[in-house]
Amino acid sequence: MIDSPDEAARDIPLTVLSAALHRRDPGAGAILNALAKALKGLSADDENTATTCIELTEQGLGATQAAELWRHLMAVDLSFFQSQTAQQLRAEGRAESRAKDLLILLGHRGVEVSEEDRERVVGCGDPDVLGLWFRKALTAASTAEVFASDGEAGADAG
Numbered sequence: 001m002i003d004s005p006d007e008a009a010r011d012i013p014l015t016v017l018s019a020a021l022h023r024r025d026p027g028a029g030a031i032l033n034a035l036a037k038a039l040k041g042l043s044a045d046d047e048n049t050a051t052t053c054i055e056l057t058e059q060g061l062g063a064t065q066a067a068e069l070w071r072h073l074m075a076v077d078l079s080f081f082q083s084q085t086a087q088q089l090r091a092e093g094r095a096e097s098r099a100k101d102l103l104i105l106l107g108h109r110g111v112e113v114s115e116e117d118r119e120r121v122v123g124c125g126d127p128d129v130l131g132l133w134f135r136k137a138l139t140a141a142s143t144a145e146v147f148a149s150d151g152e153a154g155a156d157a158g
Contacts, residue, residue: 003030008038016053019070020060028066032057036073091127098130105137106146117143 001022002008008015008031015035022028035057039050054074061067075093099121106113113121124130133146140146 001025001027001031003027003034005034005037005041008034009041012038012042012049012053016057016060019057019066023061023064023066028064029069032066032070032073092125094127095125095130098127098134099124102130102134102137102146105134106143109137111137111140111142111146113143117147120147 002011002015002018012035015031015038019028019031019035022031035053039053042050057070058067058074061070102121103113103118121130121133124133136146136148
């Protein structure tokens, strides 16, 4: 079990293996934190190595709680890596954050949100669509107004 950032930096591939082998252990978080710090310490020239290690770690963790921690670490601590996985995780994080903000805004304004509408908001993975809905929610009196297409909104207003 490699849970020291210094030790992880000395042998990153072995730390990736350690993370996969101990993915269900209580100490998995310490391994992942050490690995994230070691990867963050790599130079820009080592981006391909980092990308490969990030993706191998994700695959090795499977569907475990450790995988969720790893996804969080990749979205937050290693945002400078531009791997496809890292970009996808950041986009998912932005969409999730925008969905929460939209629901908070609607609740604060007293707009009733049905379970179906809540699922629609939470299930939307497009940050741009969620941003549009958020802007509409600033003045909307109902979720129907929030979800209305621009043509429908213009027809309602006129």
